[in-house]
Amino acid sequence: MILCSGESLIDMVPEGASYRPLPGGAVYNTAIALGRMGADTGYLWPISRDSFGQTLLGPLAEAHVDTSLCPRSDRLTTLAFVTLTGGEARYSFYDEGSAGRMLTAEDLPQIPDRVSALFIGGISLVPDPCGAAIEALVERVRHRIPVMIDPNIRPFFIQNADAYRARLERLIAMADLVKLSGDDLEWLMPDLSHEAAAASILTKGPRVVFQTGGSAGARAHWSGEVISARAVRVEVADTIGAGDTFNAGVLAALDQAGVLSREGLARLTPEAIMAALSQGTRAAAITVSRPGANPPWAHELAALPA
Numbered sequence: 001m002i003l004c005s006g007e008s009l010i011d012m013v014p015e016g017a018s019y020r021p022l023p024g025g026a027v028y029n030t031a032i033a034l035g036r037m038g039a040d041t042g043y044l045w046p047i048s049r050d051s052f053g054q055t056l057l058g059p060l061a062e063a064h065v066d067t068s069l070c071p072r073s074d075r076l077t078t079l080a081f082v083t084l085t086g087g088e089a090r091y092s093f094y095d096e097g098s099a100g101r102m103l104t105a106e107d108l109p110q111i112p113d114r115v116s117a118l119f120i121g122g123i124s125l126v127p128d129p130c131g132a133a134i135e136a137l138v139e140r141v142r143h144r145i146p147v148m149i150d151p152n153i154r155p156f157f158i159q160n161a162d163a164y165r166a167r168l169e170r171l172i173a174m175a176d177l178v179k180l181s182g183d184d185l186e187w188l189m190p191d192l193s194h195e196a197a198a199a200s201i202l203t204k205g206p207r208v209v210f211q212t213g214g215s216a217g218a219r220a221h222w223s224g225e226v227i228s229a230r231a232v233r234v235e236v237a238d239t240i241g242a243g244d245t246f247n248a249g250v251l252a253a254l255d256q257a258g259v260l261s262r263e264g265l266a267r268l269t270p271e272a273i274m275a276a277l278s279q280g281t282r283a284a285a286i287t288v289s290r291p292g293a294n295p296p297w298a299h300e301l302a303a304l305p306a
């Protein structure tokens with residue numbers, strides 16, 4: 001089971017003069033996308049007992065995502081108010097004292113043996129105590145199973161840039177797979193080109209660094225090689241959840257290829273990486289073609305022309 005641990009929240013997406021509440025959160029979106037693609041998926045994050053908590057549980061159940069490891073909380077669900085400029089999304093987060101933000105390492109459940117990979121990322125890596133809790137989780141499992149991280153950096157959310165940078169450095173050094181967008185790479189290494197920054201991250205420990213570039217497609221930096229995939233051309237509704245869905249495509253494809261394990265990643269092939277890039281970009285194309293983070297089901301992915 002691929003376990004996803006990180007924020008779920010409600011995206012308040014502009015609609016006319018008002019907002020439409022839609023389930024979201026980077027890691028939640030990845031869990032939903034994995035479940036919809038048919039991968040054996042679990043989710044670990046505090047779920048509020050408020051009505052938005054119920055709203056978040058519905059899609060997880062529909063996508064057959066195992067939520068038995070999710071602690072329940074009397075604190076509120078995080079909200080993200082979204083501004084859209086030509087489909088490009090920006091976020092303002094309301095997470096002070098929320099169910100997710102207040103997760104501590106002591107709240108973490110025992111991780112069962114059936115968990116075969118861990119995916120982390122998003123704004124939950126930024127503040128404490130939840131950021132420290134995720135770090136503790138990674139330390140507990142990383143010797144047994146592969147870890148993928150997508151920091152999905154939201155600069156306005158970061159209050160202590162030095163502490164966050166230090167945390168990302170530790171997490172990237174512990175991770176096997178890293179995904180970064182062009183914006184993430186610019187934030188991390190403003191003096192380098194995206195290519196050079198991604199290649200440099202590869203030297204910090206991960207086996208593969210995935211670099212996404214929106215309509216320019218995606219690349220994988222691996223063992224001295226760069227493997228590229230073109231983006232699928234679609235009419236963009238908004239970019240919410242594109243990277244999150246890409247991550248799920250990558251993980252699902254590596255899982256299907258039987259290489260999503262510590263030993264498996266040691267025998268990665270260019271073909272397996274290409275299949276991962278292709279599934280990631282195809283899945284992301286469907287998500288951007290519709291409002292909010294609404295990842296594709298397996299049949300929708302299969303129906304997308306090559």
Ligand SMILES: OC[C@H]1O[C@](O)(CO)[C@@H](O)[C@@H]1O
Pocket residue numbers: 007009011023024025026027029080091122123152240241242243244293
């Ligand atoms: O998690 C932070 C934000 O990023 C998204 O996941 C999109 O990538 C949104 O659903 C959420 O508001």
